[in-house]
């Protein structure tokens with residue numbers, strides 16, 4: 001049924017962008033579903049063709065390439081805060097296909113020196129401390145402590161974790177201990193309100209890119 005829905009949306013001339021909300025239930029092969037989306041309507045940037053174009057881009061990323069939304073938003077924030085990223089050491093904690101890997105590819109294309117860390121990395125705090133740009137995309141509440149952050153580093157907190165607050169109500173926190181990090185970081189994104197809204201904005205931007213490309217193809 002899901003593949004049939006994707007096929008119908010692929011054919012529908014009134015639809016410019018398709019997003020399959022992940023994660024899918026275990027019984028559904030997510031790669032098969034993502035691979036069935038028309039790459040020209042793949043506004044999440046997860047189709048293998050778009051992933052391949054990102055990872056094989058040398059130098060500038062093509063402006064019509066549909067990039068994964070969260071990494072794209074992270075790059076906009078970094079370039080606004082820091083300007084040219086060339087030569088900077090970026091550490092990305094997390095290697096998912098949704099955030100960590102595509103963001104590492106974008107940072108590399110922007111001429112950063114990139115370290116990708118994950119659950120098997122040794123001396124995670126030491127790796128983080130060496131970062132000029134530190135991205136936490138882990139899904140572990142406040143894993144990254146203040147003293148893991150180099151003085152003046154730029155920190156992007158991608159994590160969204162729901163935890164119990166002191167008042168008994170639940171609240172959202174990131175993967176970085178924000179209060180501790182503020183004393184060390186040169187700049188840091190809050191959770192909520194930092195990377196999340198950029199993801200939504202980039203989804204709309206991708207949809208506009210896809211719509212424009214469709215109209216160009218149709219002359």
Ligand code: NDP
Nearest residue numbers: 070094095096099118119137138139158159160195196199
């Ligand atoms: P995944 O669970 O797919 O990946 C998590 C990554 O973190 C894995 O690579 C894992 O390593 C690594 N990891 C887990 N535990 C540790 C640890 N203790 N030390 C070091 N690395 C660790 O998550 P996503 O990438 O999908 O999402 C990450 C977070 O970002 C989540 O909180 C999610 O909600 C949030 N998110 C926010 C978005 C936004 O718009 N702000 C958008 C997408 C996600 P390994 O590969 O070895 O298992």
